[in-house]
Amino acid sequence: DYLVEGAIALVGEEVLVTLSLTDTDSGANIWSQLIEGTTRNLPALQADALAELSRGLEQELRIQPLQENQATTDIEDDAYRKYLEAQYQWSLRGAGRINRAIGLLREAIALRPEFAEAHLALAQSLAVKPFYPRDRDLIAESFTQARAVLAVVSNLNEDLTADVNALEGFMFMKEKRWAEAERHLKLALEQDSDSVLAHYWYSNLLSNFGDYQTALIHIELAAKLNPMSAFVNDRLALAYLWVNDTASATYQYQVAIKLGYLESRQPKTAILLAVRNQQWEKIRTLLMQQGSESGWVDAFVRGLAEPAYRPQATDSIQSAMTEGAINRRFWFGIWVLFEDAERAVRDFDADDNQDIELLWAAESAFLRADTRFARLLTATNLTDYAQYQLPGN
Secondary structure, eight states: OEEEEEEEEEETTEEEEEEEEEETTTOOEEEEEEEEEEGGGHHHHHHHHHHHHHHHHHHHHOOOOOOOOOOSSOTTOHHHHHHHHHHHHHHHOSHHHHHHHHHHHHHHHHHOTTOHHHHHHHHHHHHHTTBTTBOHHHHHHHHHHHHHHHHHHHHHOGGGHHHHHHHHHHHHHHTTOHHHHHHHHHHHHHHOTTOHHHHHHHHHHHHHHTOHHHHHHHHHHHHHHOTTOHHHHHHHHHHHHHTTOHHHHHHHHHHHHHTTOOTTTSTHHHHHHHHHTTOHHHHHHHHHHTTOOHHHHHHHHHHHHOGGGHHHHHHHHHHHHHTTOSOGGGHHHHHHHTTOHHHHHHHOOTTOHHHHHHTTSGGGHHHHTSTTHHHHHHHTTOHHHHGGGSTTO
C-alpha cells in the first residue's frame, strides 16, 4: 500500500539521506525527511534514519514505532569494509575486479584471521579468476588455492557449509567431474535452499546436461533471491535463450547491463542473443571488442546474414584459424552457426565448458542428428548424463 524510498548523497565527509513515503494508489508523496550525518559515524546515521522513519510511519499511518535493531557487524571495522568492497568487485566480474577483490580479501583476513566470510569470499574469487579471461593453464592452480582456503572456512564457521559445498560443486563442474559436481550442489541446496550461488551453479550444471527447463527454474530462483546481481541476470538471459524465449532473454540481458555487467566479460550470451535477433552489426562489434581481426569477423558476419556466402566465408575463417588469429574458444560456435557439422565435430573443444551448453541448443539440432555427435559426448564424459537428449529419446 505504501512505498518507502531513500536516496543518499555524499559531499566530502557529509552524508545526506532523504527518506520519503509514497501512497501507491495515488502516487502522492505523503511524507519526507532529510537526515544528515558524516562518514565518520555511519552507525549513528543508520540509527537516526531508522528513528526518523519510525516517527514518520507512526505519524502518517499510525504504525507502531520500529524496533531499533543493533547492527550485527560494526561497519567501521576496516576488515569488514574491505570485505564489502571485495564482494562488490567480485559481483561485476572481469580480471581487474577479481584481482582487486582477492587483494582486498587478503587484507581483510590479515586484519581479522578468524573472519570466515572473508575466507569464503577469497576462495570464491580464486575459483573464478581463471575464467576472466579464460586461461585453462591457471585453472588447476587456482582451484588448489581455493580448496585450501575452503578448508579454513569449514573450521571457522560450520554455518557456511552450504556455501562451501556450492563452490566445490562449481569447481568439480569445471573439472568435468559431473557426479561429484551434482552431489555437492544438491547437498548445498538441501543445506540452504536460499543459496543464490548454489542455484546459479546448479543451473549451469543442468545446462551442460541439456536439461534446460530445470536449469531455468533454478536460475529464476537465484534471480528472485538476488535480483540486483548482474551476473545472475546475465545467466538468466542465457537460460531463456536455451529454452528459445528470445524476448525474455533480450529483456533480462538489458537488466544485467543496467546492473553493471559488461558484454566483453563473457560474450556468449550477447553474441547468441544478437544472432537470434539478427543484429549483424552488433555481432561484429562484440567480436571486435574481444580483440578479433576485422577480416575474418566481416566474413563471419556476412556469412551469418547471407547463407549463400558461407563457402567463401569459410575459406577466410579457416585461414584465420590456421594463422592463430581466432581465439580457440570461438571455433566450435562459428561452425555451429554456419551449420558445418564436419568442422564443428573436428574443432569441438572438450576442455572448454562454454562449448558444452551449446551442444543442446536449437542452433545445434543439425549436429545432434549427425552420427559423429556421440564423439562429443564421449570427449566430455557426458554419455551417462545426456543420452536422453539424443534424437528419439
